[in-house]
Amino acid sequence: METTKLPPSSPSSPTTSFSVPSAEKVDGFPRRSMRRARQRRSHSSSQFRYQSSQVELTPLPLLKDAPVAELHDLFCKKLQQCCVLFDFLDCVADLKGKEIKRAALNELVESVATSRGVLIEPLYPEAIKMISVNIFRTLPPSENPEFDPEEDEPTLEASWPHLQLVYEFFLRFLESPDFQPSMAKRYVDQKFVLQLLELFDSEDPREREYLKTILHRVYGKLLGLRAYIRKQINNIFLRFIYETEHFNGVAELLEILGSIINGFALPLKSEHKQFLVRVLIPLHTAKSLSIFHAQLAYCVVQFMEKDATVTEYIIRGLLKYWPKTCTQKEVMFLGEIEEILDVIEPSQFIRIQEPLFKQIAACISSPHFQVAERALYFWNNEYILSLIEENCQVILPLVFATLYRVSKEHWNQTIVSLIYNVLKTFMEMNSKLFDDLTASYKVEKQKEMKRERERAELWRGLEEYQERRMQMLTEAARNQRNLQERGERGDTLTPSSPQTAHSDQPEPKPSGASSGAGESAT
Amino acid sequence: KQNLVYLHIDMDAFKLMKELRVNYDQEVHYLPKVTGLVFIESTVRISAKCRDAKVEDLWSLTSFFGYSTQTFVLAVNLLDRFLAMMRIQPKHLSCVSLSCLHMAAKVTEEECNLTPTDELIRIGQCRFTVSDLARMEKIVTEKLNFKSKAVTALTFLHLYHEIALSKETLSLEKLEAQLKACLCRIAFSKAKPSVLALALLRQEIEALQWEDMLEVAYYIQAHLKIANVELMLWSERVAQCLSDYASPECSKPNHRRLQWIVSRRTAQNLHSYRSVPELPTIPEGCWDESESEDSCEDMMSSGEESLSSSLGSDAEGSFFPPHLRRQKQRQYLFA
Numbered sequence: 001m002e003t004t005k006l007p008p009s010s011p012s013s014p015t016t017s018f019s020v021p022s023a024e025k026v027d028g029f030p031r032r033s034m035r036r037a038r039q040r041r042s043h044s045s046s047q048f049r050y051q052s053s054q055v056e057l058t059p060l061p062l063l064k065d066a067p068v069a070e071l072h073d074l075f076c077k078k079l080q081q082c083c084v085l086f087d088f089l090d091c092v093a094d095l096k097g098k099e100i101k102r103a104a105l106n107e108l109v110e111s112v113a114t115s116r117g118v119l120i121e122p123l124y125p126e127a128i129k130m131i132s133v134n135i136f137r138t139l140p141p142s143e144n145p146e147f148d149p150e151e152d153e154p155t156l157e158a159s160w161p162h163l164q165l166v167y168e169f170f171l172r173f174l175e176s177p178d179f180q181p182s183m184a185k186r187y188v189d190q191k192f193v194l195q196l197l198e199l200f201d202s203e204d205p206r207e208r209e210y211l212k213t214i215l216h217r218v219y220g221k222l223l224g225l226r227a228y229i230r231k232q233i234n235n236i237f238l239r240f241i242y243e244t245e246h247f248n249g250v251a252e253l254l255e256i257l258g259s260i261i262n263g264f265a266l267p268l269k270s271e272h273k274q275f276l277v278r279v280l281i282p283l284h285t286a287k288s289l290s291i292f293h294a295q296l297a298y299c300v301v302q303f304m305e306k307d308a309t310v311t312e313y314i315i316r317g318l319l320k321y322w323p324k325t326c327t328q329k330e331v332m333f334l335g336e337i338e339e340i341l342d343v344i345e346p347s348q349f350i351r352i353q354e355p356l357f358k359q360i361a362a363c364i365s366s367p368h369f370q371v372a373e374r375a376l377y378f379w380n381n382e383y384i385l386s387l388i389e390e391n392c393q394v395i396l397p398l399v400f401a402t403l404y405r406v407s408k409e410h411w412n413q414t415i416v417s418l419i420y421n422v423l424k425t426f427m428e429m430n431s432k433l434f435d436d437l438t439a440s441y442k443v444e445k446q447k448e449m450k451r452e453r454e455r456a457e458l459w460r461g462l463e464e465y466q467e468r469r470m471q472m473l474t475e476a477a478r479n480q481r482n483l484q485e486r487g488e489r490g491d492t493l494t495p496s497s498p499q500t501a502h503s504d505q506p507e508p509k510p511s512g513a514s515s516g517a518g519e520s521a522t
Numbered sequence: 523k524q525n526l527v528y529l530h531i532d533m534d535a536f537k538l539m540k541e542l543r544v545n546y547d548q549e550v551h552y553l554p555k556v557t558g559l560v561f562i563e564s565t566v567r568i569s570a571k572c573r574d575a576k577v578e579d580l581w582s583l584t585s586f587f588g589y590s591t592q593t594f595v596l597a598v599n600l601l602d603r604f605l606a607m608m609r610i611q612p613k614h615l616s617c618v619s620l621s622c623l624h625m626a627a628k629v630t631e632e633e634c635n636l637t638p639t640d641e642l643i644r645i646g647q648c649r650f651t652v653s654d655l656a657r658m659e660k661i662v663t664e665k666l667n668f669k670s671k672a673v674t675a676l677t678f679l680h681l682y683h684e685i686a687l688s689k690e691t692l693s694l695e696k697l698e699a700q701l702k703a704c705l706c707r708i709a710f711s712k713a714k715p716s717v718l719a720l721a722l723l724r725q726e727i728e729a730l731q732w733e734d735m736l737e738v739a740y741y742i743q744a745h746l747k748i749a750n751v752e753l754m755l756w757s758e759r760v761a762q763c764l765s766d767y768a769s770p771e772c773s774k775p776n777h778r779r780l781q782w783i784v785s786r787r788t789a790q791n792l793h794s795y796r797s798v799p800e801l802p803t804i805p806e807g808c809w810d811e812s813e814s815e816d817s818c819e820d821m822m823s824s825g826e827e828s829l830s831s832s833l834g835s836d837a838e839g840s841f842f843p844p845h846l847r848r849q850k851q852r853q854y855l856f857a
Contacts, residue, residue: 212801220804255801263805335791373788380782385775392772407586413644414785420645421780424582428775432768435699438585 057081057100063107072120075111078104079126082166083133088158098162105165112172119178127173128187134166136195139202147203150290157204167210174217181221188218190228197232200249212252216259230275233257237279245287254295261302268307276303276310281317289329297336304343311348314340319355327368334363334374341384349387357395361402364419369412376418379425392430400426400437401444538685539745545673545681546746549715552599552672558606559712568612570708573605576619577706583620583646587637589627591698595676595705597626602711604662614658616648621658629670647781675701678719686723686738691730697722703767704760713756717748721756725764 060081066074082105086098111118143155157163173179196218200211219229233253240247264272280303283289283296303310318337323329337356341349363375378384388395399422407419427434563570577598584594600622610618620642627636639652663670679701683694700722704710710718720742727735743753784792 216801216804223807259801259803260806262803265806331788331791369785370788373784377782377784377788377792389772389774393770408588414783417645417647417783420582420586421782423586424579424780425775427582427585428578429772430770431703432699435702439695439699 057084057097059100060104063111071118072123075108075118075123076126078108079123079130082108082130085134086159086162088161101162102165105162105169109165109169109172112169112176116178119173119176119180121183124183125187127169128184128192131166131170132192132195134163135170135199139199142203154203154205157202157207160204160206163207164210167207167214171210171214171217174214174221179221181223185222185224188222188225190225193218193225193229194232197229197236200236200252201247203248208249208252211249212255216256219256219260230260230271234275234279237283241279241282241286250283250286250288251292251295254292254299258295258298258302261299261306264306266306268303268310272303273307273310273313276300277313277317281314281321284318284333285321289332293332293336297339300336301339301343304340308345308348311340311344312351315352315356319359322359327366327371330363330366330368330371331374334371334378338378338381338384341378341387342381344387346387346390350391353387353391353394354398357398361399364399365402365406367411369415372406372410372412372415373418376415376422379422385425389429392426392433396426396430396433397437401441404441538681542678542681542685542742542746545677546716549673549678551669552603552674553714554599554602554606554711556606556712559602559708562605563708568605568610568615572612572615573601573708574706576615577601577708579646580619580623581702581706583623583642586645587642588635589623589631591702592676593623593626593630594702595674596630596670596672597623598705598711599672599674600625600662600666600670602708603666608665616646617650617654617658618662620646620648621655621662624655625659625662625670673715675705675713675715675718675722678716679722682719682723682742685742686735691732692723692726692735697726700725700760700764700767704763707763709759710756710763714752716746717752717756718760720748721753721760724753724757725760 060074060077063071063074063078082101084097084101086101087093088098144152147154196211196215200208202208202211215229219226236247236253237250240250261272280296280299283292289296300314304314315337318333323333360375360378363371366372366375379388403419403423407416407423410416410419562568562573580597580601581594583589584591584597597619601619604618604622624639624642639655643650643652643655676698679697680694683692683697686692701719704718704722713721720739723742724736724739727739743750
């Protein structure tokens, strides 16, 4: 790791941002393998807070060597020691102190994990204080304003060597058999939880992983905080969707929500249904959907499995937010639809089949081959096929014309093959319906061609008429000129040609004798 | 409207009748050997079911490539004639049927509408090559004595339709579709095309309840000297077949026969969501709903049941450690 003493955001540091050149993209999607080459600078995501007097740590005796009477006291002292923070931006600063703290943290972790009877009441506030001091900090703004979680390396937490142990300690603490929620709830309160949730925005995935597990345990054990946690997560998501579109921890929070949704009691409370409709569905509109789509889809499907009546909301919501210009998202949406259809109840299916298959037909005719493929692949799913079969009369007319047209027009051979499969499947389902639709499709096509022909005829007629008119006008003008010139010269001869007001025929040429010298002939 | 046929004795009618006669005389040359057909029906190797399935495939391909019904009917005729005279291995059936389709298309369709053989093979998901197909075509042509342009039931259907003189009401499209449905069953290949077509015509007339048209049917029957017994036999079978065809019930398609090939990118993303989540389920209790922190004191009796019955299965220890459960029980007793 390079060492620089520069604080993370200095005015001179340029923002290393460029967009992925199109050569590096395949099918319009940037290659995953492409990594930005940029200088790695040493960063910390926490500003080191200088403490007024830097406490010098002295190593304490080991916990495992301590006599039982002194154990708790020693434990407390070690906890207090660990409240001292160190500057990890500077690699060489205070190595001794860092090591003492690291060792102490390690011991504390071991102790909580293995021994029984360690967690007594007085330790709770000390432990929570130590944890709070270490983890609660303001996360700095991102080093890279165009951070793309799929492409870029995340900025890792510099003080991770200590932080990781603090998180580990917290987790073991929560999971210890001696853990008393009634005691902990005094210190792990709403304020604590709120700060915990804010940390989910950390760029360091390891930190988010710990936070996820920790919050999961907190939610499970501290019943009084559940409603508050749900409310705050709602807020985070709503802010994310409608205000900032930036939050790094959406996937982790969704994973926790997945396990909560899975445990919902029936009948489903209206609060939860509101959450589905007002938060989860609109979450699909986020630009960075690909990062958390798997977790989001899981949550959605869980809702359906709990209460089938939400199906209609879900599908109509997805159709409302269907991506219009982002094909990568369209493929994701199609994947989610397939998962939903996998668990849908037939009675619910009937309610949404029409708008759904209209959208599917639109996807089949998409020029992007991945979208068309994904939509056509639905017909390979046996359960979906059985649903289609039961409602063949409604569904086949919706997709029929599209299938036929695309089979003739699409550039991609794989798609054409898949369409054949789909058409053949329909044919086997109900051949009469298929034949009827084929016949009416042909009739429509004939009518269309006839209309086209008539239109072309009309235009041709108009053009011809225009041509003739032009001709007539030029003839008339010419004749007018002839007359004038003759008049000026005082020609006694009869005017050569009649006026051309009505004749379509080309004018008979004036007889050579009448035109005098050098008149320009027609 | 009565006796339309008798009143309109003009050149057209005469011509049609003559053409009818000629075709009737010709049709016998294009009949598949009955013994051969019977053999197929009774055997297991290239069974009737195989042949019927293959004919359905041919219809799918016909429809997909926009070939006419004429092509299809001709292809089936060639196929049946060939199968009735040659015993082939089941693995060659694809190749034979596709050759027949291609041969029929060459006879009927315009050159610009002919699908190239490699495309035929690709869409038909067949395993043989273009040269295999060409060779098979030669074999079939030779065996059938180069008689590719056959007189089929469709020929008669068209003639009957013209004779009937009521093109608006009697839909040729519909009759063709019905003929196609019949041809998908090998049994109907044993019928003489003229008889089969007439049976179809009668079915439709009876369905339309058009008494006058029946006269035409009788007239044709008399003209061609078709025995009543024969006609009745096939009419019955046709009726049965058509009632199956027209039934609104959808049948379950045979899914396994088709290959579903997608591009590598799509295949990669297909099953990305089927992962089991790592976090264990947190069961909801009815005491969650209160906003207050001391909600666990507001215990309701029903909470206890849901608590113990809905414990999630996780290996990391229960979320409701024993002492907590005991605590709640105590409070319940005091409430």
